[in-house]
Amino acid sequence: xxxxxxxxxxxxxxxxxxxxxxxxxxxxxxxxxxxxxxxxxxxxxxxxxxxxxxxxxxxxxxxxxxxxxxxxxxxxxxxxxxxxxxxxxxxxxxxxxxxxxxxxxxxxxxxxxxxxxxxxxxxxxxxxxxxxxxxxxxxxxxxxxxxxxxxxxxxxxxxxxxxxxxxxxxxxxxxxxxxxxxxxxxxxxxxxxxxxxxxxxxxxxxxxxxxxxxxxxxxxxxxxxxxxxxxxxxxxxxxxxxxxxxxxxxxxxxxxxxxxxxxxxxxxxxxxxxxxxxxxxxxxxxxxxxxxxxxxxxxxxxxxxxxxxxxxxxxxxxxxxxxxxxxxxxxxxxxxxxxxxxxxxxxxxxxxxxxxxxxxxxxx
Amino acid sequence: xxxxxxxxxxxxxxxxxxxxxxxxxxxxxxxxxxxxxxxxxxxxxxxxxxxxxxxxxxxxxxxxxxxxxxxxxxxxxxxxxxxxxxxxxxxxxxxxxxxxxxxxxxxxxxxxxxxxxxxxxxxxxxxxxxxxxxxxxxxxxxxxxxxxxxxxxxxxxxxxxxxxxxxxxxxxxxxxxxxxxxxxxxxxxxxxxxxxxxxxxxxxxxxxxxxxxxxxxxxxxxxxxxxxxxxxxxxxxxxxxxxxxxxxxxxxxxxxxxxxxxxxxxxxxxxxxxxxxxxxxxxxxxxxxxxxxxxxxxxxxxxxxxxxxxxxxxxxxxxxxxxxxxxxxxxxxxxxxxxxxxxxxxxxxxxxxxxxxxxxxxxx
Numbered sequence: 236x237x238x239x240x241x242x243x244x245x246x247x248x249x250x251x252x253x254x255x256x257x258x259x260x261x262x263x264x265x266x267x268x269x270x271x272x273x274x275x276x277x278x279x280x281x282x283x284x285x286x287x288x289x290x291x292x293x294x295x296x297x298x299x300x301x302x303x304x305x306x307x308x309x310x311x312x313x314x315x316x317x318x319x320x321x322x323x324x325x326x327x328x329x330x331x332x333x334x335x336x337x338x339x340x341x342x343x344x345x346x347x348x349x350x351x352x353x354x355x356x357x358x359x360x361x362x363x364x365x366x367x368x369x370x371x372x373x374x375x376x377x378x379x380x381x382x383x384x385x386x387x388x389x390x391x392x393x394x395x396x397x398x399x400x401x402x403x404x405x406x407x408x409x410x411x412x413x414x415x416x417x418x419x420x421x422x423x424x425x426x427x428x429x430x431x432x433x434x435x436x437x438x439x440x441x442x443x444x445x446x447x448x449x450x451x452x453x454x455x456x457x458x459x460x461x462x463x464x465x466x467x468x469x470x471x472x473x474x475x476x477x478x479x480x481x482x483x484x485x486x487x488x489x490x491x492x493x494x495x496x497x498x499x500x501x502x503x504x505x506x507x508x509x510x511x512x513x514x515x516x517x518x519x520x521x522x523x524x525x526x527x528x529x530x531x532x533x534x535x536x537x538x539x540x541x542x543x544x545x546x547x548x549x550x551x552x553x554x555x556x557x558x559x560x561x562x563x564x565x566x567x568x569x570x571x572x573x574x575x576x577x578x579x580x581x582x583x584x585x586x587x588x589x590x591x592x593x594x595x596x597x598x599x
Numbered sequence: 600x601x602x603x604x605x606x607x608x609x610x611x612x613x614x615x616x617x618x619x620x621x622x623x624x625x626x627x628x629x630x631x632x633x634x635x636x637x638x639x640x641x642x643x644x645x646x647x648x649x650x651x652x653x654x655x656x657x658x659x660x661x662x663x664x665x666x667x668x669x670x671x672x673x674x675x676x677x678x679x680x681x682x683x684x685x686x687x688x689x690x691x692x693x694x695x696x697x698x699x700x701x702x703x704x705x706x707x708x709x710x711x712x713x714x715x716x717x718x719x720x721x722x723x724x725x726x727x728x729x730x731x732x733x734x735x736x737x738x739x740x741x742x743x744x745x746x747x748x749x750x751x752x753x754x755x756x757x758x759x760x761x762x763x764x765x766x767x768x769x770x771x772x773x774x775x776x777x778x779x780x781x782x783x784x785x786x787x788x789x790x791x792x793x794x795x796x797x798x799x800x801x802x803x804x805x806x807x808x809x810x811x812x813x814x815x816x817x818x819x820x821x822x823x824x825x826x827x828x829x830x831x832x833x834x835x836x837x838x839x840x841x842x843x844x845x846x847x848x849x850x851x852x853x854x855x856x857x858x859x860x861x862x863x864x865x866x867x868x869x870x871x872x873x874x875x876x877x878x879x880x881x882x883x884x885x886x887x888x889x890x891x892x893x894x895x896x897x898x899x900x901x902x903x904x905x906x907x908x909x910x911x912x913x914x915x916x917x918x919x920x921x922x923x924x925x926x927x928x929x930x931x932x933x934x935x936x937x938x939x940x941x942x943x944x945x946x947x948x949x950x951x952x953x954x955x956x957x958x959x960x961x962x963x
Contacts, residue, residue, distance in 0.1 A: 246926070246939055264628050267651050270939025270952065286653050287631050524885070524936055524957055533930070542933035546911050546957055562610070566897070569906035572888055575610055575634025588634065593888055593910055596960040 242332060242438070243537030244310055246270035249289070250535065251309030251331070253296065253324070255282030257576035257586065258512050259315040261520070263288040265528035271536060276305045283576045284315070296323045306330045313489060313535045315511055317343050318390050334438075334488035334535040339510040342485065345388045346419045349508060356480055359504040361496070362422035369410050375420035376400060382423040385409050387416050397455060424504055426496035430464045433516035434478035435490045435530040437540050442482055443530075444475045445523065445543040448515050448551075450494070456584065460515045460551045462522060463597075470501050481508060490531035492516060514586070518551040519543075521572050521591035547593040554588040556581060565590055606696060606802070607901030608674055610634035613653070614899065615673030615695070617660065617688075619646030621940035621950065622876050623679040625884070627652040629892035635900060640669045647940045648679070660687045670694045677853060677899045679875055681707050682754050698802075698852035698899040703874040706849065709752045710783045713872060720844055723868040725860070726786035733774050739784035740764060746787040749773050751780050761819060788868055790860035794828045797880035798842035799854045799894040801904050806846055807894075808839045809887065809907040812879050812915075814858070820948065824879045824915045826886060827961075834865050845872060854895035856880060878950070882915040883907075885936050885955035911957040918952040920945060929954055 244250070250266050252259045255277025263273040264287050273288040278295050285291035290308070294301030297320050305327070306312075312333040314324070317340055324337045342352045350363045364375035366385065376383065387396035398412040400420070410418075430447040449464035450457055464471075478493050492513020494506040516527035525533075525541035533540055554561075559581050565573050575588035608614070614630050616623045619641025627637040628651050637652040642659050649655035654672070658665030661684050670676075675696040678688070681704055688701045706716045714727045728739035730749065740747065751760035762776040764784070774782075794811040813828035814821055828835075842857050856877025858870040880891035889897075889905035897904055918925075923945050929937050939952035 246923075247941070247943060260631070264631065264651070267624070267628065267941060268938050270941050272650065272941070286636065287628070287651055289650050521888070524934065539931045540933065541935075544934065544957075546960065559610075567903045569904065570888065570908065571905075574632050577611070577631065577634050577636070579611060593908075596910065 244271060247272065248310040248536075249274055249308060250532065251276060251305055251312040251327075252284060252288070253277075253312065253314035253319050253327075254316045255279055255284040255291070256315060257283050257578075257588075259284030260287050260576060261517075261526075261528045262313070262315060262512065262531060265526060266532045269529065269532055269536070269538075271532065274305065274308055276301065281579060283578060286577050296320055299326075302326055311535050311537075313531070314340070317510055332535075335491070335510045336486070336488070339485045339487055339491075343508050343510045346386055346421075347388050347417075350419065352484075353481070353505050353508075356484055358477055358480065359502065361424045361504060361506065364420050366410075366418040366420050369407055372406055372410055372418075372420065376406065379420055379422040384421050384423070385413055385418055386421060387413050387418050389417070395455075424496045424506075425498070426504075427499045428465065428497045429494065429506070430466055430470075430474065430497055431460070431492055431494045431513065431515040432474045432478045433490060433492055433513060433519065433527045433530075433543075434475075434482055435527070435534055435540050435543070436482040436487045437534050438488050438537050440483070440486070441540060442479045443540050443543045444478050445516065445519055445527065446545050447471055447474055447495075448518060450515050454584075456553070456555060456586075457514050458553055458555075460518050462518055462545065462549055466497055467501060470497060470503065473503050477503065477505065481505075489534045490516070490527050514553065514589075515551075517574070517589050518549050518591055519545075520574070521551070522547040522549040522593060522597070545597045547597055548595050549591055549593045551589055551591045553586055554590065556583040556585055556587070559587050606675075608635060611636065612674040612900075613638060613672060614896065615640060615669055615676040615691075616648060616652070617641075617676065617678035617683055617691075618680045619643055619648040619655070620679060621647050621942075621952075623648030624651050624940060625881075625890075625892045626677070626679060626876065626895060629890060630896045633893065633896055633900070633902075635896065638669065638672055640665065645943060647942060650941050660684055663690075666690055675899050675901075677895070678704070681874055696899075699855070699874045700850070700852070703849045703851055703855075707872055707874045710750055710785075711752050711781075714783065716848075717845070717869050717872075720848055722841055722844065723866070725788045725868060725870065728784050730774075730782040730784050733771055736770055736774055736782075736784065740770065743784055743786040748785050748787070749777055749782055750785060751777050751782050753781070759819075788860045788870075789862070790868075791863045792829065792861045793858065793870070794830055794834075794838065794861055795824070795856055795858045795877065795879040796838045796842045797854060797856055797877060797883065797891050797894075797907075798839075798846055799891070799898055799904050799907070800846040800851045801898050802852050802901050804847070804850070805904060806843050807904050807907050808842050809880065809883055809891065810909050811835055811838055811859075812882060814879050818948075820919060820950075821878050821917055822919075823917070824882050826882055826909065826913055830861055831865060834861060834867065837867050841867065841869065845869075853898045854880070854891050878917065878953075879915075881938070881953050882913050882955055883909075884938070885915075886911040886913040886957060886961070909961045911961055912959050913955055913957050915953055915955045917950055918954065920947040920949055920951070923951050
């Protein structure tokens with residue numbers, strides 16, 4: 236139906252989504268709006284995504300029998316988080332179209348691999364050094380300084396697996412605090428602001444980017460994304476160019492979230508890349524004609540991307556843990572779009588939903 | 600959590616939806632975005648709504664066992680179409696909160712009852728007369744004229760159960776054509792345009808209305824809705840006043856679609872009311888902060904309504920039958936929001952989906 240007709244999905248076809256969190260939930264709804272079916276592979280029986288998908292295979296990601304069943308039922312496969320065993324993804328990739336490819340997953344699952352990948356592309360990052368043990372941590376601190384964060388190479392998210400290094404923190408304690416596992420020491424970047432770009436790349440290599448959002452994190456968790464970001468057109472152009480460089484280097488298909496530090500002089504350093512739809516792109520659902528979720532589905536389905544048109548300015552705020560206590564007020568605010576993820580239990584630090592406020596028409 | 604706290608739902612609670620079509624599908628997605636679960640009661644195993652809901656009870660609407668199971672599983676019940684046996688709704692209403700009430704259903708299930716209800720409220724409609732047999736059809740034609748449509752009192756939709764009367768049509772043939780069932784003869788209205796208002800009323804009687812849409816029908820089926828409608832502020836004010844009168848008279852809870860004829864002098868006649876979300880309100884999903892589907896869910900959940908803010912102008916076009924052949928072009932048009940209903944089979948006259956195009960910022 237499009238350029239790569241043989242592989243493009245038809246309405247009624249099925250997209251498999253590995254992972255059952257809120258990103259999978261929103262992907263499943265976007266797929267449904269396009270007449271596509273979804274199957275979620277996720278061990279948690281009550282996961283958010285299964286509630287809006289056509290089917291749920293409740294099994295571990297390395298369950299061979301489940302992977303075969305999943306593989307047989309899907310016309311194309313994608314994933315909604317990056318902490319999946321590469322072995323599972325490689326198995327599926329042998330039998331199915333799978334986007335983004337396992338290469339993107341490999342590069343982004345490991346903070347050190349990711350940083351080296353970016354550096355090899357000539358893209359600035361925070362200063363970093365590998366840490367294998369206490370000795371190499373000491374070497375890294377000597378090189379980078381004490382204004383730094385020790386992060387596990389793998390399995391960290393939302394501030395987990397991280398500890399701040401400073402004059403008062405014992406080096407041995409920091410090493411133990413992250414579980415004495417392979418890590419990376421990242422130097423602080425003295426940034427003016429944090430922005431992110433949500434890029435989408437189709438199977439033919441066309442890249443489109445949404446307007447950058449300006450992000451505020453607290454305790455390692457995204458709190459708000461505001462659009463437009465207070466960054467110059469030059470900075471935006473540079474960020475888009477970097478997004479194109481990264482996605483082209485991976486021959487990437489799908490949506491990628493790229494977080495940047497904007498320095499005082501407008502220079503950019505990439506903080507992190509995520510090979511999936513991204514929390515800092517949730518605003519696109521409220522303020523754009525077509526959301527990041529639909530763009531991702533279009534890309535992996537082999538369908539054309541939509542223009543990333545933004546009709547409104549907006550502020551997205553995450554609802555984390557006790558923020559849910561504010562729900563009655565948020566629902567009573569007639570100007571506030573509430574989006575909840577269907578999680579039964581509210582826990583500290585857990586993303587329960589988000590709200591978006593449109594703040595006026597976008598300047599065209 | 601709101602004014603009627605005892606009955607208001609909490610996130611995680613369950614809304615039962617009677618009917619499994621595309622309206623139920625979009626209601627289920629709106630409920631999911633608000634963290635509410637949904638159960639669909641609908642005989643068709645592959646129905647559009649079940650694909651996006653948490654659960655599906657596949658049974659006839661008058662299946663006593665299924666109704667009991669449905670009743671026990673739901674915290675509140677609503678419906679997505681009006682051709683449900685009133686006996687089933689009455690049974691559920693004895694045990695459950697059910698919105699809109701069976702009164703609204705009774706008034707709108709029968710074209711004659713509906714017209715009389717409107718006339719009793721002092722609201723203009725097309726001229727009409729009841730038809731019970733060929734003799735009363737002749738009497739009705741003598742009264743109304745031959746520029747008229749004979750419609751079954753019950754179970755008509757999308758132009759079904761209707762036949763046009765004119766000089767060439769035999770009266771006996773017309774009567775047989777609609778199945779020789781109780782009917783109503785409606786005189787043509789010489790209208791300048793057709794508009795509709797999507798009204799929402801909460802459990803406390805607050806009514807909010809979206810901007811009127813201008814509608815184009817062909818062969819009795821809605822083809823396009825355009826916002827803003829080319830009607831004056833005075834006409835809009837009158838339409839909103841009528842919407843308030845109708846919903847107040849029914850102590851209505853939920854969204855109602857009200858179709859109007861706008862006459863040459865700006866006067867209004869009500870064509871039809873629908874006690875549910877309405878095809879001519881699908882544009883709200885693309886052009887408003889909060890859609891008609893979310894407003895309906897908020898109302899039946901006992902939650903506050905959102906402001907019916909519209910950020911953009913837009914045109915919604917239904918995809919009917921062979922319109923699906925245009926899907927590749929529609930998907931390639933990066934400025935077009937495609938929404939499909941997950942129906943496996945394309946049939947002539949069947950609503951398969953719709954597309955919305957945003958055409959610029961709304962004037963505030």
